[in-house]
Amino acid sequence: MISKLATTYEIDNPELAVAELAAGVLEGPALKQNSVGILFCYSDMDTKTFMTLLCESVPFNIVGCNCIASMDDEDGFHEMAAVLLVLSADDCAFHTVVSGAVTAEGVEQQAAAVCGQLLSSAGQKPGLVLAFPAVGGNIPMEGYSQAFSKELAGIPILGGIPTTNYESGEKAAVICNTEVSDDRLVLLGITGNVHPVWTVMIPEDHTFPRKRKVVSSHGTAINRVGEQTFVEYLESMGIPVAEDTETGVLTYVTYPLVVEQEDEQGNQFSYSRVVRYANRQEGSVTVLAGVPQGATISFCTYRREDVISSVEQGMRQVLQQLGDGQERSSLLMVSCIARYLLLLPGTGGEADIVGQMLPEGMHAIGFYSGGEVAPIPEIPGKSFMYNETLVFCAF
Numbered sequence: 001m002i003s004k005l006a007t008t009y010e011i012d013n014p015e016l017a018v019a020e021l022a023a024g025v026l027e028g029p030a031l032k033q034n035s036v037g038i039l040f041c042y043s044d045m046d047t048k049t050f051m052t053l054l055c056e057s058v059p060f061n062i063v064g065c066n067c068i069a070s071m072d073d074e075d076g077f078h079e080m081a082a083v084l085l086v087l088s089a090d091d092c093a094f095h096t097v098v099s100g101a102v103t104a105e106g107v108e109q110q111a112a113a114v115c116g117q118l119l120s121s122a123g124q125k126p127g128l129v130l131a132f133p134a135v136g137g138n139i140p141m142e143g144y145s146q147a148f149s150k151e152l153a154g155i156p157i158l159g160g161i162p163t164t165n166y167e168s169g170e171k172a173a174v175i176c177n178t179e180v181s182d183d184r185l186v187l188l189g190i191t192g193n194v195h196p197v198w199t200v201m202i203p204e205d206h207t208f209p210r211k212r213k214v215v216s217s218h219g220t221a222i223n224r225v226g227e228q229t230f231v232e233y234l235e236s237m238g239i240p241v242a243e244d245t246e247t248g249v250l251t252y253v254t255y256p257l258v259v260e261q262e263d264e265q266g267n268q269f270s271y272s273r274v275v276r277y278a279n280r281q282e283g284s285v286t287v288l289a290g291v292p293q294g295a296t297i298s299f300c301t302y303r304r305e306d307v308i309s310s311v312e313q314g315m316r317q318v319l320q321q322l323g324d325g326q327e328r329s330s331l332l333m334v335s336c337i338a339r340y341l342l343l344l345p346g347t348g349g350e351a352d353i354v355g356q357m358l359p360e361g362m363h364a365i366g367f368y369s370g371g372e373v374a375p376i377p378e379i380p381g382k383s384f385m386y387n388e389t390l391v392f393c394a395f
Helices: 014-026 047-057 107-122 141-151 230-236 245-252 304-324 337-343 349-357
Strands: 002-008 034-042 061-067 070-072 076-078 082-089 092-098 128-133 157-160 174-176 179-181 185-192 197-201 212-218 221-225 257-262 268-273 275-279 284-287 296-299 330-336 363-369 372-375 383-386 390-394
Touching: 002 014, 002 363, 014 047, 014 082, 034 047, 034 070, 034 092, 034 363, 047 061, 047 179, 061 092, 061 128, 061 185, 061 363, 070 082, 070 349, 076 349, 082 092, 082 363, 092 107, 092 174, 107 141, 107 185, 128 141, 128 174, 141 372, 141 383, 157 330, 157 390, 174 185, 197 304, 197 372, 221 230, 230 275, 230 284, 245 275, 245 337, 268 383, 304 337, 304 349, 304 390, 330 337, 330 349, 330 372, 337 349, 337 363, 349 363, 372 390
Parallel strands: 034 061, 128 157, 330 363
Antiparallel strands: 002 082, 034 082, 061 174, 070 076, 070 363, 092 185, 128 185, 157 372, 174 179, 197 390, 212 221, 212 296, 221 284, 257 268, 257 296, 275 284, 330 390, 372 383
């Protein structure tokens, strides 16, 4: 498999943006028999017009999402750009599917259905699936990971949720050719000669000692932990009680929750959740994705230097896995938007490190997400929806 990369900054001119991207990936060495594009574009673009023109200009399917910021190995970090990575191979096939409208009530069943469509389209078990789930209309993100683990068990699934600059009024949308939507699930399955390796970096190095068991939670709300309300738990550790989303997110990205949980078979695993805001009257907090009753939680501190350190550590883990003799041309990087906030104002730190450490001959592409999809390191064959996490996948 080979890869070709192109970037445009013409976010206000769809025609010129398409011309630059098409030239970047179609000129030079010829594409192989099968090709597909992975696109991350700035959320304030006229994505529908842009995708209509782009699909008319290139001879392959395109999947991806819009985002508040993207990155690649050639130009680094981008806040206002569109980045296109084209995968092309004679010995791989690329299968793209998009769901119908997903609802909050039916997300797991609807995601399971499109997973079935992917398997039927591929005709065999994919070696890698890239997933781009939308969460418009308050779709619970954990419903997607439940479907992935059941319907695509044993297949590495990686990807992330789109992000947007909410002040602009644009929606956080996923992309599959000319389909641009905030309530769809897009999947790309790769069959044939593909050998993915990955790593998942959650914030867990500086954990507070006061662990508590969740005794009452519902949806994305956590009400009581141990013998305390969650607000009392916050106050006992001197963590601010922020009661609106804007203040809350900016406060709690520095205090992510580390969750320890068991699956149905009793296997233990850890992940991170970000608190959105607290409700002092009810004593609860709302998090980006649910935490079940019975899970054990603790806060940790997370700072800019921890973000940078995790990129270096994650890249070292990927590089160690690349020494198995398999050829790989591409690196996907999905980093939580909470990490982006911690890097401000020096937002290019993650992309710079990747560009410095990436092996010659490989291209990297990535974006800042509202939730990260990746395998559970502790439980082979299962995938999960993370927060405040960095995911790498080389293939």
